[in-house]
Amino acid sequence: MSLTSEEVNRIAWLARLAIDSDKTDAYAHDLSGILNFIEQMSAVDTSAVSPMAHPLDQAQRLRPDVVTEPDQRALFQQLAPAVDAGLYLVPKVIE
Template sequence: MSLTSEEVNRIAWLARLAIDPDKTAAYARDLSGILDFIEQMGTVDTDQVTPMAHPLDQVQRLRPDTVTEADQRALFQAQAPAVEAGLYLVPKVIE
């Protein structure tokens, strides 16, 4: 896919990026190369490839799911200015 300078300027405007006018052609060439590579990668047959979360065969270390702190909800809600049904009441900010 080949991008024109006008398309690069439009993309830059949408992304709210400022591009020097003399570098637009270089950006168009570089972005076109990236898009061509993505298109080339899309043609690769990956039906027999097993999806993986990480390229290395590693196990993620997880901590045990245990309670480490005491329940202090009643203490915190006792200090709140307004509580109803276990929820904090706050002033309405949208009219």
């Protein structure tokens, strides 16, 4: 299994992750190596095996639908790079 530089760029776009254009080949090489390592899985027939989601096969717990957390928006917004009037600011999306 080997990835091309174009495929690396496509995956990087899906991940919304900028990678330096001069490093694309290096990523293609590393990722292809990792995919080859992973490829060992395909030698095993797992058609009759059920996937394991939780080691103890525990199901998700339910809880009563009641408010448990106080509103801390002001505190949380102190961490944001740009806010205004309680809103998180990003570059203009709609022209």
